Amino acid sequence: MKIAVAGLGFRLANVIASFAKACPDLEIVGLMDPEPAGLPAVLSSGLPAPRRFDTVELMLAQTRPDLLMVGSPNVFHLDHITAGLRTGVRVFTEKPVVIDEDQSMKMARLLAEYGKESVMVGLVLRYSDLYRDLRAAQAQGHIGTITSIEASEHIAPYHGAFFMRDWRRHTRYAGPFILEKCCHDIDLYGSVVGQRAMAVASFGGRKSFAAENRPDQLSAFQQQEFYKKPSGWLKSDAVFESDGDIIDYQTAIVEYQGGATMAFHTNLNVPDQFRRFCVIGNKGMAEGDFIRNRFEVHSAITGEKLFERRYEGHESDHYGADDQMAFDIYKHLTQAAPLPVNIVAALEAGLVAIKIEEARRARRTVELAETWQRFDDALCSPVAAA
Template identity: 85%
Template sequence: MKIAVAGLGFRLANVIASFRKACPELQVVGLVDPNPAGLPALVSAGMPEPRAFETVSEMLAATQPDLFMVGSPNLFHLEHITAGLRAGVRVFTEKPVVIDEDQTMKMAALLAEYGHDRVLVGLVLRYSDLYRDLRAAQANGHIGSITSIEASEHIAPYHGAFFMRDWRRHTRYAGPFLLEKCCHDIDLYGSVVGQRASAVASFGGRKTFIPENKPEHLSAFQQEQYYQKPSGWQEGDAVFESDGDIIDYQTAIVEYDGGATMAFHTNLNVPDQFRRFCVIGTKGMAEGDFIRNRFQVYSAISGEKLVERSYDGVESDHYGADDQMASDIFSHLTQGAPLPVNIVAALEAGLVAIKIEEARRTRRTLELAETWQRFDDALDAPRLAV
C-alpha cells in the first residue's frame, strides 16, 4: 500500500504507525511539509525517508498513491483535500475537516461533485471499544429513547500548556478550540442521540493560561507538565503569555431534534483528567470514562447493573482506537468493509462545534435550521462529471 502525505506532524506519524501494523508493507512515497515534525518518528521506526515535494498536485501526479493522507494544520485541509480529489485519489483527513462555516459549505459542495465515499476521516473515537459497547447497550434496548446527556473532556495541564505553545493556539489556523479538540465528542453523542442539533448555547473563556497566573517559580509538577508535549510548526515557548487566542474552558448546551439535550464541559487545566459521559434514557443509563477505562449500564426498570466493563491493556493512543481505526480503514480500502463514521457525519459534528463557538462569542442561543438547510443544499447539489 502506497501513501502520500501532506503535513507530517506528530499526530499523523502516530496514525501511520498504526497503519503499518495493519499493513506492514505500507510505503510513504511522497511528502509535502516544509517542517515535518513527525519525520524522525517514521525514520526511527525503520521507514525510508519519503521523497519531498513542493506541492500536493506535483506529489500526487508523480507518486500515484493508494491513499493520500492529510495531516496539515486545519486551515489547509480544504485546499489539500481538493487537490486530492482533483487528482482522483482516495483521501484520509485528520479531524477537524475544516475550520469554519464557509469552509464547511465548500467541502459539502466538493463532496457533491466527487462523491461522499472519496474522503475518509480520522474521527478515531468511533472505533473505540467503549463507544462500541455504548452503541451495543442502545441496540439491546437497555437505555431506551435518549432524554439527556452529560459529558466532558477535561484535559491535563501538560496538554493545556501544549495548546498554548502549538499552532493550535491560533484559531486562524485551527478553528475554535471546541472544534479542534472536542469534535470527537460532539460527533459521538450526536450519533448516540441519532438526531441533528437544533439549537446551541455556550459560555466560556480563558482564565487559567493568562499572564497574571504565571507563577514566579514553577512547582516540580508544573515543570514536568508544561513542556512535556513537543510542538512543531509555529512553536511557541510561552504558556501563560501565549500570543494565541484560544480559550481554556467552555460549557455548551445542545438541544437535538426530538428534544433530547446535552450539557458538555471542557477545561484545559484538570490535573486528574477525565473524559466521561452519562447517557440517560427512558429505560436506563450508560456511564463511561475513556481515560479511566470503565463502562456501566443501569436499568431504570429494575435498578440493577446490567453491564460493567473495564478496558485494560490498550497499547496505542486514543484508548486503543488508533490501531482499530487503521485496521478497519485498511479493510475498507482492500475489501470494502463498512466504517463506523463517514465524512458527512464529521462535517456535521464540526458545524455544531463551530456554531457553539459562535453562540459563545455572541452570547446568544442559536437555532440551526437555516444552517442545516444551507449545508444540505450544498451537499445535495447535482454531481458534476469528473
C-alpha cells in the same frame, strides 16, 4: 499500499505507525511538508525516508498513491483534500475536516461532485471499544429513548500548555478550540442521539493560562508537565503569555431535534483528567470514561446493573482506537468493509462545534435549522455546478 502525506505532524506520525501495523507493505511514496515535525518518529519506526515535494499537486502527479493522508494544520485541509480529489485519489484526513462554516459548505459541494466515499476522516473515538459497547447497549434496548446527556472532555495541564505553545493556539489556523479538540465528543453523542442538533448555547473563556496567573517560579510539577509534549510548526515556549486566541474552558448546551439535550464541559487545566459521559434514556442509563477505562449500564426498570466493563491493555493512542481505526480503514480500502463514521457526520459535528463557538461569542442561543438547510443544499450542489 502506497500513501502520500500532506502535513506530517506528531499526530499523523502516530496514525501512520498504526497503519504500518495494519498494512505490512505500507510505503510512503511522497511527503509535502516544509517542517515535518513527525518525520523523525516515522523514520525511527523503520520506514524509509520519503521523497519530498514542494506542492501536493506535484506530489500526487508524480507518485499516484493509493491514498492521500492529510495531517496538515486544519486551515489547509480543504485545499489539500481538493487536490487529492481532483487527482482521483482517495483521501484520509485528520479531524476537524475544516475550520469554519464557509469551508464546511465548500467541502460539502466537493462531496457532491466526488462522492461521500471519496474522503475518510480520523474521528478515531468511533473505533474505540467503549463507544462500541455504548452503541451495543443502546441497540439491546437497555437505554431506550435518549432524554439527556452529561459529558466532558477534561484535559491535563501538560496538554493545555501544549495548546498554548502549538499552532493550535491560533483559531485562524485551527478553528475554535471546541472544534479542534472536542469534535470527537460532539460527533459521538450526536450519533448516540441519532438526531441533529437544532439549538446551542455556550459560555467560556481563558482563565487558567493567562498572564496574570504566571507564578514567579513554576512548581516542580509545572516544570515537568508544561514542556513534555513537543510542539511543531509555529512553536512557542510561552504558556501563560501565549499570543494565541484560543480559550481554555467552555460549557455548551445542545438541544437535538426531538428534544433530547446535552450539557458538555471542557477544561484545559485538569490535573486528574477524565473524559466521561452519562447517557440517560427512558429505560436506563450508561456511564463511561475513556481515560479511567470503565463502562456501566443500569436499568431504570429494575434498578439493576446490567453491564460493567473495565478496559486494559491498549497499546496505541486514543485508548487503543488508533490501531483499530487503521485496521478497519485498511479493510475498507481492500475489501470494501463498512466504517463506523463517514465524512458527512464529521462535517455535521464540526458545524455544531462552530455554532457553539458562535453562541459563546455572541452570548445568545443559536438556532441551526438554516445552517442544516444550507448544508443539505450544498451536498446536492457539486462545485462544478456551484
